Amino acid sequence: MKFEQLGNIKLYNADCMEVMKTFKDKQFSLAIVDPPYGIGLIKTKAGNWGIRKEAKGDMQKDWDFQKPTKQYFDELFRVSKNQIIWGANHFIETLNKNSSCWIVWDKQNGTSYFADSELAYTSFDTAVRNFKMPTVRKDRIHECQKPIELYKWLLDNYAKEGDTILDTHFGSLSIGIACHDLKFDLTAIELDKDYYEMAKKRLINHQKQLTLF
16 A cells, blocks of 8 residues: 655545545545546556456456446445436446436537446435536547546535545546635546556646646
8 A cells, every 4th residue: 555645636646445534533524536447447558548348468457347246336325415426327226326416417418439428426415417528639548538527527516615525536636626626625546557647747837837826
């Protein structure tokens, strides 16, 4: 397990299940998580992304073949007071929770190989909300990289000053940049060492740029 702190952002390079065991009940005000959807999204040695039903010899990353387990959700709900869970429509039977407030991210990508929108379950008792913004293309370090503006919108609408935030699968760490800018304390976990290092560098570069002005 590797732990580092960059300002108000705590980073773990570790298995989120092992890290969450160390947290107290309801330690975090809000968990915003984007676990693997289990749809088989992979990256090849050629740098291409796609969905494959069978593993191929040129596979580099195969993190998206396993859906989160019931044990994962048990821990997530134990350590957080409220939750926003991306991709919950892919594992609603495991999540086993209903909500009046789902979030729809309209990626405005027109006709595409990938979905036009992504859905997130929330524990909030409000109406369905829609956020419109194209998916990230520039400076992408992770295929599932979500816009920083999306996370800022979530924090503006579902968090309040002083809230502590948890992310169990931080990927590109867009949430880290959003929390840094909006001054939320974030604890973020990533298992993959390569993504961890690339995302940490992305956050550090952002923090350095802000100090120049």
